Amino acid sequence: MHKTIWFKIHMILGLTAGFVLLVVGVTGAILSFEKEITKFINKDSYEVFVPNEAKLSTKELLEKLQEKLPEAKINSLSFSSDVNSSVIINVAGKGEGKEAKRGKSYYINPYTAEILPEIKGKAFFSLILDLHRRLMLGEVGKQVVAISTISLIILSLSGLYIYWGRVRRAFFRSLTFSFNHHGRAFLSTMHSSIGMWVLPFYLLASLTGLYWSYEWYNATLYKIAGVEKPQRNMPLQMQKGSTEPNFDDYQKAVELFNVLIQKEYSDANIRFPQKGSVYSFSYLDVDSAHYRARNTLELDINSNQIVKHERYEDKPLNEQLMKSILPLHTGEYFGIIGQIGMFLASFFMLLFTVTGVMLYLKRHKKRKKREIKE
Incomplete structure (x- = not known):
C-alpha cells in the first residue's frame, strides 16, 4: 500500500518537476568546470610571459591604471606569488545595481602594466547560471527551481524506498544493470541502479x-551549525570614514603582506579604501582544500605587525562547512573525484527524465491494452 502511494508520488513529481530538474541538471553539469574552462580559453588574460626584469610595484601598477582610467575608483587588487600570473584590479562600476556594485575587473600584466584581453565566456556562463538558478524568469523562476529542488529530495528518497526490496536482497547487484534486458525491464533496472549511484x-x-x-x-x-551568519559588507567606496586612496600605503601593505605570509599563495586580495593603518587581506594557499578555503590576514603598516590571522584549516569543522556550501554543492569540497561525480550526476538528470517518461508511456500503453481486452 505504502509502496504504491510512494510510486505514484515519484511518478507525478518526475513528470512535473522532472523537466525543471532536467534544465537545472544539464546547466549544473556545464557549470561544474566553469573555472577550468574559463582559464583554459583565457590564457592570455590569466598568464603572462616572465621577462628578465622585476615586477612593477603595486604603486606603479595602480598609478599606470589610474592614468589610463582617470575617473576609475579602484575597489580591490588581486595578485599571486606565481610569477606567471596576471594581476586583477577591480574598479567601481557606474550607476547602481548588481553590476555596478560588482564593478569591472581588469587583468593587468604585472611587468608592463598592460591591460590584458577581457575574459571570454563570462556572458555565456552568466546565462547558464541564470538558467540554473532562476530559469531566466527572475523571482518566479527562482521559486520554481526551489520547489523542484525539494521535489528532487522526495524523488531520491521515494526512489530508494521503491527500490529497497532489491537493495536489501542483493545490494551489489542493485548497483548494476544488464544490457541483456530489453524494453521496460532494461529501462527500469538502468533507471534504478544508476539512481543508487547518484543518490x-x-x-x-x-x-x-x-x-x-x-x-x-x-x-x-x-543556527544548526552554531555559526554566526556573516553580514554582507556595503560597497567599500560607500563606507563612512573611508579615506582617499593612498598608493604609497597600498604598496607598503602588499610588501608587508609578502614578508609576513612566508608561503606561496595562488591568490591574495585586498580591498580599497581601508581606514587607518590596518589592512585586511584574503588569500588562498597554493595547496588549499578548495577555492573557498580562504584565509584572512590583518596587518598594521605602522607597526609592521600582524594584527589578526585566521586560517581556514584552523577553524572547527562546523565553520569550515558553512564556508564551503558552494564547494559542497559542486562536489569540489571532495576534490576532483567529487567534482567529476557531481558533473556526471548532474548530466544524468537528462537520463532520468528520458527513461522516466519512457517508463510512464510504456506503463500507460500496457494499461490501455489491458483495458481494451477487458
Whole structure:
C-alpha cells in the first residue's frame, strides 16, 4: 500500500518537476568546470610571459591604471606569488545595481602594466547560471527551481524506498544493470541502479542548493551549525570614514603582506579604501582544500605587525562547512573525484527524465491494452 502511494508520488513529481530538474541538471553539469574552462580559453588574460626584469610595484601598477582610467575608483587588487600570473584590479562600476556594485575587473600584466584581453565566456556562463538558478524568469523562476529542488529530495528518497526490496536482497547487484534486458525491464533496472549511484550527489546538491533559495533555510543552517551568519559588507567606496586612496600605503601593505605570509599563495586580495593603518587581506594557499578555503590576514603598516590571522584549516569543522556550501554543492569540497561525480550526476538528470517518461508511456500503453481486452 505504502509502496504504491510512494510510486505514484515519484511518478507525478518526475513528470512535473522532472523537466525543471532536467534544465537545472544539464546547466549544473556545464557549470561544474566553469573555472577550468574559463582559464583554459583565457590564457592570455590569466598568464603572462616572465621577462628578465622585476615586477612593477603595486604603486606603479595602480598609478599606470589610474592614468589610463582617470575617473576609475579602484575597489580591490588581486595578485599571486606565481610569477606567471596576471594581476586583477577591480574598479567601481557606474550607476547602481548588481553590476555596478560588482564593478569591472581588469587583468593587468604585472611587468608592463598592460591591460590584458577581457575574459571570454563570462556572458555565456552568466546565462547558464541564470538558467540554473532562476530559469531566466527572475523571482518566479527562482521559486520554481526551489520547489523542484525539494521535489528532487522526495524523488531520491521515494526512489530508494521503491527500490529497497532489491537493495536489501542483493545490494551489489542493485548497483548494476544488464544490457541483456530489453524494453521496460532494461529501462527500469538502468533507471534504478544508476539512481543508487547518484543518490548521495542529488541529496547533497539539493540540501545545499536550498541555501540560496530560502532565507529561512539559510539562517537555519547557520543556527544548526552554531555559526554566526556573516553580514554582507556595503560597497567599500560607500563606507563612512573611508579615506582617499593612498598608493604609497597600498604598496607598503602588499610588501608587508609578502614578508609576513612566508608561503606561496595562488591568490591574495585586498580591498580599497581601508581606514587607518590596518589592512585586511584574503588569500588562498597554493595547496588549499578548495577555492573557498580562504584565509584572512590583518596587518598594521605602522607597526609592521600582524594584527589578526585566521586560517581556514584552523577553524572547527562546523565553520569550515558553512564556508564551503558552494564547494559542497559542486562536489569540489571532495576534490576532483567529487567534482567529476557531481558533473556526471548532474548530466544524468537528462537520463532520468528520458527513461522516466519512457517508463510512464510504456506503463500507460500496457494499461490501455489491458483495458481494451477487458
